[in-house]
Amino acid sequence: MSLIKEKVKKSMEHAAIKNMIRGAIFAIIYIFVTIIIPYITFSWVMNLEVEGIDLELYEEQYAQILFYILAFGLLISATAFFAYSSPSQSIRRGVFSLIQIILNCFYLWSYKFSGALEIQITIVKLGIIEVNLQQLILTYMGIYFLTVILKTYDLIDFIINRDKIKFERGQ
Amino acid sequence: MIFQEFERNPVWQFIADLMGFILMIFKPIVYPIGQVMVLWIDFLLRFFPSENITIYFVIFFIIVIAGIIVNCKWPGEKYFRVYTEETAPGEAEKKHKSMFHLKRKESLKDAAKDDEVSEDDDEVSEEDNEVSEEDNEVSEDDEPKLQ
Numbered sequence: 001m002s003l004i005k006e007k008v009k010k011s012m013e014h015a016a017i018k019n020m021i022r023g024a025i026f027a028i029i030y031i032f033v034t035i036i037i038p039y040i041t042f043s044w045v046m047n048l049e050v051e052g053i054d055l056e057l058y059e060e061q062y063a064q065i066l067f068y069i070l071a072f073g074l075l076i077s078a079t080a081f082f083a084y085s086s087p088s089q090s091i092r093r094g095v096f097s098l099i100q101i102i103l104n105c106f107y108l109w110s111y112k113f114s115g116a117l118e119i120q121i122t123i124v125k126l127g128i129i130e131v132n133l134q135q136l137i138l139t140y141m142g143i144y145f146l147t148v149i150l151k152t153y154d155l156i157d158f159i160i161n162r163d164k165i166k167f168e169r170g171q
Numbered sequence: 172m173i174f175q176e177f178e179r180n181p182v183w184q185f186i187a188d189l190m191g192f193i194l195m196i197f198k199p200i201v202y203p204i205g206q207v208m209v210l211w212i213d214f215l216l217r218f219f220p221s222e223n224i225t226i227y228f229v230i231f232f233i234i235v236i237a238g239i240i241v242n243c244k245w246p247g248e249k250y251f252r253v254y255t256e257e258t259a260p261g262e263a264e265k266k267h268k269s270m271f272h273l274k275r276k277e278s279l280k281d282a283a284k285d286d287e288v289s290e291d292d293d294e295v296s297e298e299d300n301e302v303s304e305e306d307n308e309v310s311e312d313d314e315p316k317l318q
Contacts, residue, residue: 015246023238064221071219071227078234085238087247106219109212139194141208142201169247 015087023085030080034107035073042066068110076103089165094155101151105144108137 046062083096112134158165220226 016242019242019246020239023242027235067221067224070224074227074231075234078231078238081235082238082241085242090247092241105208105212106216109209109216135202138205138209139198139201141205141212142197142203145204145208146201 019085019087023081023083026084027077027081030077031073034076035070038069038073039066042069065111068107072103072107072110076100076107079103087169089158089169091155091158091162094151094158098148098151098155101144101147105141105148108140108144111137 042062042065079096079100083093083100086093086096
């Protein structure tokens with residue numbers, strides 16, 4: 001009996017380490033995707049020059065968008081760590097995946113503060129072109145809503161079939 | 172220049188057309204949902220602190236540390252096979268059914284054996300009777316000897 005206990009204890013320790021490594025990897029990926037890449041992009045756009053003309057964003061806009069990128073990026077990365085370090089099909093993974101999707105919605109919508117959703121391009125001798133990306137974002141939001149429904153369904157499924165999942169995990 | 176190169180490539184053009192087509196189909200359904208989503212997101216965004224970034228850092232560390240602690244306590248690895256088989260949903264019924272069938276089979280076998288045994292017993296009892304009669308005879312023979 002003590003041998004079995006020791007084996008289970010060891011496998012538990014291995015599982016904990018494995019879970020945390022997986023969580024850390026996903027957290028790093030999310031930090032990279034949600035914080036570092038947008039930060040570099042906005043910094044690049046801030047100092048971009050097209051044919052000698054600066055395409056500078058307003059300082060306030062720039063500061064605000066960087067703030068929201070960092071804030072929601074941190075929250076998304078933390079929830080990603082929690083969700084991906086949890087065992088598969090567990091209730092806590094379901095809960096944190098749902099929170100992560102909702103935070104993604106906030107993150108995406110925070111882009112509107114940057115002014116990047118309504119771009120105005122002036123072409124000499126031709127006129128002005130306005131690109132309104134707000135509709136595209138709204139379509140994305142609709143898709144995110146469907147994802148929220150899917151995650152909610154997953155969570156309910158995990159709760160209802162908890163015993164079955166536990167049993168299958170034990171095989 | 173890069174975009175123009177992409178435009179010339181028929182594969183990229185096909186993917187772009189396909190994406191546009193899908194978006195055009197789903198737009199009447201997805202776009203109004205998106206508008207509703209934006210309404211409540213706008214409402215909730217007012218409650219998020221927009222001046223102090225340290226709060227978000229604190230939340231980040233709290234969630235990460237909580238994740239580490241929860242994982243150390245409940246890593247969710249394999250359970251004892253003995254316990255899982257007993258507590259498995261649906262498995263108990265199967266077990267019960269199989270046990271029932273087994274018991275039924277066993278009881279039928281036992282009944283058949285009992286029948287055989289009882290027949291044998293009858294034979295044996297007849298033999299015993301014969302033997303007892305013989306014994307009686309013997310005992311009768313013995314009696315005078317003893318006298």
